Amino acid sequence: MRYQFKTSYDRDIDLFGDAAQRNWYLALLAVLCAAPLVLEQFWLGELSYVFILSIAAVGLMLLTGYTGQVSLCHGAFLGIGAYAYAVLLQRGVPFFVAAPLASLITAGVGAAIGFPALRLVGIYLAMATLAFNFIVEYVFVHWDSVTGGFSGFAVPQPTVFGYSIVDYPLFYYLTLAALLFALFVANNIMRAPTGRALIALRDSEVAAQSMGVKLTRYKTISFALSAGLTGFAGAFFAHKIGYLAPDAFGILLSIQLLLMVVVGGLGSFRGAIFGALFVGALPSVIALLRDFLPQSVARQPGLEPGLFGLILIGFILFEPHGIEGRWRKLRLFFSQFPMYRVATFKKQKSFTKSERFR
Amino acid sequence: MIALEARELALHFGGIKAVDGISFQVPERSVFTLIGPNGAGKTTVFNLISRIYEPTAGRLIFEGRDITTVPPHDIARRGIARTFQNIELFENATVLQNLLLGRHAHAAGNVVAELMFLPGVRRREIAHREAVERVIDFLNLEPHRDTLISGLSYGVRKIVELGRALCTEPRLLLLDEPSSGLNPEETDDLVFWIQDIRDILGITVLMVEHDMGLVSKVSDHVLALNHGQVIASGTPGAVKSDPQVVKAYLGG
Numbered sequence: 282m283r284y285q286f287k288t289s290y291d292r293d294i295d296l297f298g299d300a301a302q303r304n305w306y307l308a309l310l311a312v313l314c315a316a317p318l319v320l321e322q323f324w325l326g327e328l329s330y331v332f333i334l335s336i337a338a339v340g341l342m343l344l345t346g347y348t349g350q351v352s353l354c355h356g357a358f359l360g361i362g363a364y365a366y367a368v369l370l371q372r373g374v375p376f377f378v379a380a381p382l383a384s385l386i387t388a389g390v391g392a393a394i395g396f397p398a399l400r401l402v403g404i405y406l407a408m409a410t411l412a413f414n415f416i417v418e419y420v421f422v423h424w425d426s427v428t429g430g431f432s433g434f435a436v437p438q439p440t441v442f443g444y445s446i447v448d449y450p451l452f453y454y455l456t457l458a459a460l461l462f463a464l465f466v467a468n469n470i471m472r473a474p475t476g477r478a479l480i481a482l483r484d485s486e487v488a489a490q491s492m493g494v495k496l497t498r499y500k501t502i503s504f505a506l507s508a509g510l511t512g513f514a515g516a517f518f519a520h521k522i523g524y525l526a527p528d529a530f531g532i533l534l535s536i537q538l539l540l541m542v543v544v545g546g547l548g549s550f551r552g553a554i555f556g557a558l559f560v561g562a563l564p565s566v567i568a569l570l571r572d573f574l575p576q577s578v579a580r581q582p583g584l585e586p587g588l589f590g591l592i593l594i595g596f597i598l599f600e601p602h603g604i605e606g607r608w609r610k611l612r613l614f615f616s617q618f619p620m621y622r623v624a625t626f627k628k629q630k631s632f633t634k635s636e637r638f639r
Numbered sequence: 640m641i642a643l644e645a646r647e648l649a650l651h652f653g654g655i656k657a658v659d660g661i662s663f664q665v666p667e668r669s670v671f672t673l674i675g676p677n678g679a680g681k682t683t684v685f686n687l688i689s690r691i692y693e694p695t696a697g698r699l700i701f702e703g704r705d706i707t708t709v710p711p712h713d714i715a716r717r718g719i720a721r722t723f724q725n726i727e728l729f730e731n732a733t734v735l736q737n738l739l740l741g742r743h744a745h746a747a748g749n750v751v752a753e754l755m756f757l758p759g760v761r762r763r764e765i766a767h768r769e770a771v772e773r774v775i776d777f778l779n780l781e782p783h784r785d786t787l788i789s790g791l792s793y794g795v796r797k798i799v800e801l802g803r804a805l806c807t808e809p810r811l812l813l814l815d816e817p818s819s820g821l822n823p824e825e826t827d828d829l830v831f832w833i834q835d836i837r838d839i840l841g842i843t844v845l846m847v848e849h850d851m852g853l854v855s856k857v858s859d860h861v862l863a864l865n866h867g868q869v870i871a872s873g874t875p876g877a878v879k880s881d882p883q884v885v886k887a888y889l890g891g
């Protein structure tokens with residue numbers, strides 16, 4: 282059994298729980314940095330794709346997992362980031378300015394839609410954000426002069442450090458660095474007062490208010506930060522798909538992003554990455570499955586979205602803590618090995634909460 | 640000095656007069672207790688002071704200033720903290736995080752600095768932890784410091800909620816049935832804590848409580864409500880034997 286023994290307040294605040302945990306992450310990072318030595322370009326591309334999805338999922342996790350606000354428009358935020366970035370590149374803005382600027386623009390849009398969504402909760406918020414996703418798609422199609430309309434446009438490929446940005450392993454390292462940066466800022470905000478305020482308004486709005494948390498301010502901040510991170514992912518996503526057209530950023534993408542955070546485990550950035558890995562790998566798994574399924578099923582056009590839906594429902598019903606929850610159980614099982622009790626994660630007691638909660 | 644004053648305070652929910660024109664004055668550094676049968680309107684008075692509900696009529700004056708129109712998120716900064724009858728903790732956060740949220744009114748944040756976690760942010764986080772640690776020591780919460788609320792027993796949750804309110808460094812503390820669900824030992828601790836909160840920390844306590852033993856031990860003044868109206872007011876002994884109060888509790 283491991284026990285974290287804290288001898289100073291800094292130990293509470295630091296990004297890593299203890300030296301052992303830090304070393305594991307450093308080892309993982311070393312492996313990822315060395316990957317281009319052994320992996321073929323195809324696999325580096327797949328990994329970059331997972332990194333990009335992870336950044337977007339970290340953004341959505343901030344809003345849905347930590348602030349408790351469901352969103353069905355993060356596909357649109359990814360799109361806004363991608364379009365803003367590519368348009369900036371077209372205008373000759375260099376990569377290192379265009380990517381942060383695209384993120385800021387998306388954050389601004391996020392704040393703007395967060396504000397009217399403030400009074401909405403649950404299913405109503407889901408519907409409002411869904412509607413917003415359609416509006417954004419509509420804008421992509423009809424704002425011809427900038428977005429190229431229905432047919433879209435090819436994303437320019439600037440040179441970075443003397444190479445074309447889409448060259449490997451450069452693109453791989455750029456996306457890895459972007460993911461590390463996204464994780465850095467996301468974890469920072471969660472260990473600061475702002476992050477705690479987000480958790481507070483997720484768990485009890487009325488108590489959050491009595492502690493001095495201004496609900497409108499923090500919901501808006503959450504939408505803005507979440508959209509900003511997802512828009513940042515959009516910049517890299519633009520290169521990944523190479524050609525921007527409105528149908529890339531439809532509702533299915535938003536659902537996939539939501540699937541990532543739910544399957545990964547709400548309330549954990551590590552879960553967001555597990556989810557991105559899972560959803561990133563899913564299409565390949567489905568492609569493999571097609572060979573084994575009877576023709577009539579395998580040829581169904583809706584197979585992929587249908588499976589996404591099924592998996593989402595399955596996780597909500599049977600493993601609400603997602604892959605991250607599984608991971609924690611597994612780790613505890615090994616750390617307590619012969620002593621592990623099945624009941625450890627059973628709810629001990631449930632207290633009835635009445636409607637008159639105050 | 641008067642800490643809190645209610646003047647002709649009223650709140651009607653449609654036909655229900657939850658609070659029906661009550662007035663009282665809570666002296667500074669005292670323990671002032673509201674009693675009354677279920678549905679008397681005690682919690683509603685708290686919700687009015689927290690500004691969760693908009694009063695139908697009347698005024699609330701805290702430390703000489705009118706707070707009747709202050710927004711709810713400003714109440715903590717003005718020096719009023721509370722606990723809830725049915726516990727409103729942040730369930731999926733640790734005890735430490737809950738207590739640190741009690742510091743929120745003092746944690747003016749700059750989001751950009753926090754995103755980069757600049758040295759100033761860390762310095763303030765450490766200062767907040769020092770303040771929180773004093774409350775942890777005071778309430779003996781050390782064993783639970785890093786536990787999730789969802790893994791705590793009911794009694795400990797009540798104490799954590801008291802701690803979270805204390806972390807805001809209030810001058811007026813509202814406790815809604817602090818002893819409900821506590822075992823006898825925990826209730827004994829509570830007696831000492833409430834006395835220390837008043838005498839050592841110098842905080843005024845306004846409390847709703849059903850346990851008359853506890854009420855008699857700690858209260859300086861008791862106000863009895865029924866159907867949203869004041870039916871008796873005075874020392875614990877006097878109010879307890881007031882014929883109106885006896886009648887109200889017997890269901891008259």
Ligand SMILES: Nc1ncnc2c1ncn2[C@@H]1O[C@H](COP(=O)(O)OP(=O)(O)OP(=O)(O)O)[C@@H](O)[C@H]1O
Nearest residue numbers: 652655657675676677678679680681682683684724
């Ligand atoms: N939000 C609300 N909407 C409508 N009626 C309400 C609301 N809140 C309280 N009431 C009513 O106001 C009256 C007073 O309720 P309140 O919660 O203040 O009672 P209480 O004195 O705290 O009782 P208890 O001892 O059961 O906690 C009750 O009749 C209750 O049903």
Ligand SMILES: [Mg+2]
Nearest residue numbers: 681682683724
């Ligand atoms: Mg009550």
